[in-house]
Amino acid sequence: MKDDKQNFVLFAVIAALILFGWPLIQGKFFPTANPPATKIVDGKSKAIANPSADPAADGAAAIRNRQVVLAETPRIRIETPRLSGSINLKGARIDDLVLKQYDESVAKNAPPIRLLSPAGSPDAYFASFGWRADGLTPPGADVVWKASSNALTPTTPVTLDAANATGQRFRIVLAVDNDFMFTVRQTVLNAGTAPVPVATYGLVNRVGISKDPSSMTIHVGPMSVDNGGAHYRPDYKDVDEAPQRFTTKNGWLGFTDKYWLTALVPDRNETFDGQFRAGANKAYQADYALQPKIIAPGAAVTQTSRFFAGAKEVRLLDRYTDREGVSQLDYAIDWGWFRVVEKPIFYYLDWLFRLVGNFGVAIILLTVTIRGIMFPIAQRQFASMAAMRAVQPKAKALQARYKDDKVRLQQETMALYKAEGVNPLAGCLPTLLQIPIFYALYKVLMLTIEMRHQPFYGWIHDLSAPDPLTPLNVFGVLAFTPPHAIAIGVVPILYGISMYYQFKLNPTPMDDTQKQVFAFLPWVLMFVMSSFAVGLLIYWITSNILTILQQKLLYSRHPALQTPVEK
Template sequence: MEKNRNYFVAIGLSVLILIAWQFLYVNPKIERERIAAEAQHQLTQQSQPAGTPAVSGQAQPAQAAVPGAVETRDQAIAKSARVTIDTPALSGSINLTGARFDDLKLKEYHETVDDQSPLITLFSPADTPEGYFTEIGYIGSEATGSVPGPTTVWTVKSGDKLTTETPVVLTFTNEKGVVFERKISIDEHFMFQVVDTIDNQSGAPVSLSSYGRVTRFNKPTTPSVYVLHEGFIGVIGEHGLNEVAYGKIEDEAPIQPGKATSGWLGITDKYWAAAIVPPQATPYESKFAHFPDGRPRYQADYKQDAVTIAAGEAVELKTLVFAGAKQVPLVDGYETTYSIPQFDLLIDWGWFYFITKPMFKLMDFFFRYFGNFGVAILLTTIVVKALFFPLASKQYASMANMKKVQPKMEELKKKHGDDRMALQQGMMALYKEEKINPIAGCWPILLQIPVFFALYKVIYVTIEMRHAPFFGWIQDLSAPDPTSLFNLFGLLPYDVPHALMIGIWPLIMGITMFLQMRMNPTPPDPTQAMLFTWMPVVFTFMLASFPAGLVIYWAWNNTLSITQQAVIMKRHGVKVELFSNLKGLFSRKPKPAE
């Protein structure tokens, strides 16, 4: 009794610790981050531009950004001449000072599920709180003369607006007579093509290097998640994939993967990314760095080897700039169309890449056919269950055989008492006699773990589920269930604290988990029995703050598992314990006092 009582106390304390962790740390942290995001959103709203100024010839050079100095978005955009960007997917402008992409919004994506809410802002000028931009320039020498850089003011040669049909051509001629002409075009989605023609009319050879950088002065306010990479990313030639988190780069010196002649690099968030594909013919050095100089900034950049241009000759360099949403078919298409090596890794498919991506393709197929991503999740789970049915059948068959020999195992326990060695030897002899492998039932579960993790990964990281509705009150599968048990799911007229947002779907998930655990006999060990009782409760609280799509998947998977187990157990002539367990649970009478 003393030992069992200690077990009960230990289990109770463990459950209390988990619940306290959720209420006292996790939920308050999420709430603080939500408040910070709202404050940042209000600040962004106050600095929205009233409009993009028209290009008026040669603009005066903009003042260099002062570390720590910030302006409203209105002020930053208005102080320099610009060329408007207007495509089906993007709106914004190109800053003629530096020819920077520093004003960009995504027309197809809003900050909330409300179509009237503000558009997602990807790029903003460097002098704003949300400074984030991409720039392509050159490094020369005294012999070369001035070359395009951050403060260079370009002149518009043709095109007063960048659209999918009308490219923009910019020019700059330095004091040596070297002419730089930049043609910028864009497709109907998120890929810019920058073609620079450098015409050396100086009368002498010139040598210069091109560079490109993606720079941002902030990092995501949402909490980082173990299954998702956010920060620096790139495939640097033979050096392969490089992923560097914000926290890591803050604590280390700049990371330089090495010289390469192909690849790409940039910065990625959960749903959005900015990446540069350098000219692929000339070797380049890449770097990921954090600069804590007054106003901290994060930068992914490259510098190519110098190119020598003879007098009277010209060279052409083509650079690609991706800036937008990480739509899976689109990113895959860019990899093929532009021969960008492993560009699909811009989306974090994880370790089980070979499972995760096919899983998405299956889910995307159902989504395109039925038009509902929630339905796609349900159907994909059914397909996965069907594929693993033979393995599950072996698993439950092993469980059935174990149940059949349960009486003999009980006899062995009575016979050997506390002699663990003799009991172990007797059980092994019993397994051999009955031809039972006690761990056979574990292998199907182990094999399914990567598949279920891959499905979890797909649901969590792909933008296709963002703001995707299901049915009823679930209008965003990427957000937690908005209902709460503690105001009767909206029937009572008051708001519930974030820590008590236990919605309908988390409750459904908890019930299905409870039923699944009751499919088997209650363990004789009090500790295991206590775990069986409390685990659904703990998981209900833990998953309440997870995206609704994940909770729906979990609840549906539990439901299928219950059905599958019942069918297989009946096929093997084993009693399904669910109803007996439920009847015993609710009709249990207290023991009379001794």
């Protein structure tokens, strides 16, 4: 009895550590799901206008209204099937870009995502291309370039021209595809009387860090592909301390958010110096410069680079990587260690979604597929458990006989398992196999923009966000929103119930403390899982239901497993 009480106290302490320590662990290794896309008011689901916006961006912290800044300089339009915006002719900057197919929230008439904004406006973020001033006098930031047309489209590139006082002419030809990739051709014609060094550069400058949280499992911030590898360091703090530099060929650099990316892609055949550095007013810059070339009088040099600015769509990044030669652009999505599992799961889940038209249903079908594949393993697990149950009396006899000789006990026990054809670890295999699958689905739901703002049914309008419907405010009837950390939603409660019934079907433990532990554990897990994306909980609930059905079937074949082991 004393040991039972000690065991129960120990479990209570462990449960308390899980309940109160989990938020700290989760923030480091498993960042919470996307901010809620909706909230429940008077029992009805209402969209949150802009859950990701900085509330001070257009208030006192704003420098000037964006529309005022845009109107201050001459511009040419950018118009593609997926982008709209403008190019600033003063300084030849791409500093106005909107992603037409992605909205800020699930609210009706929500504005599209704005990726780039001009300097002097809230959340300034822009790209620029030019030439270093080492022995050359390139056009300055205040020069207004001449444009060949008034709009950049996938079928009509735009040519920008400028000149200096020493006889050099500068030309930038901008083209854009039907997605998010710009091509930048920079030419210098030396019409002067002396040779000049020409070193092309490109830069991306942003004010402030990303609003998306960065963690050990999901990188947000500066990123580069250089010297044969994808690098998710440095982070913003490293750049604050000192500029971060590298030299490479066939790489790229830029800034990644959870769903959006800006990437400078120099000519893959040219060696370039890349760096990340911090400026005044929390501005951060990624830039590259090619090695200088000496241009003789009457000669010209053209160097081509690319600039990606858009959504990190899996198929699109794979296409740019595999077909268009942008080295490891697909690594802009931080798949992590289980990439080999995660990408096939994504592609299969995306195929199911295209088949049925609902991501929640696709997750259910994915779960059915996974459990179907694992069913033969589960059969072997149950057979192993039945065999283990059959040899328990003999194992107990050995424990009594060799209780004072631990080494002999271990030897005799292993000999018994070998003689009876029992593998004590076989029952762990299905659980171990589910760990990378669960983590892979977690990463897919957290990282891929294809899951963003995908609805299920009823009040669930975003499978990548936590369940907004909670009984703590009587399902939205009471006029307050509980803190996210304790707002356990309906779907997590259903998860806890499914875990409870699954545990009820397990073999009855002979230890009373174990019974209490298994009775309480489902509700601890319910709390732990409450802040995860609804899509993950749908996967787990479906998996639990299938496990219950599977256990009923297999227990009918091995009824001895439900008989408690005698003390």
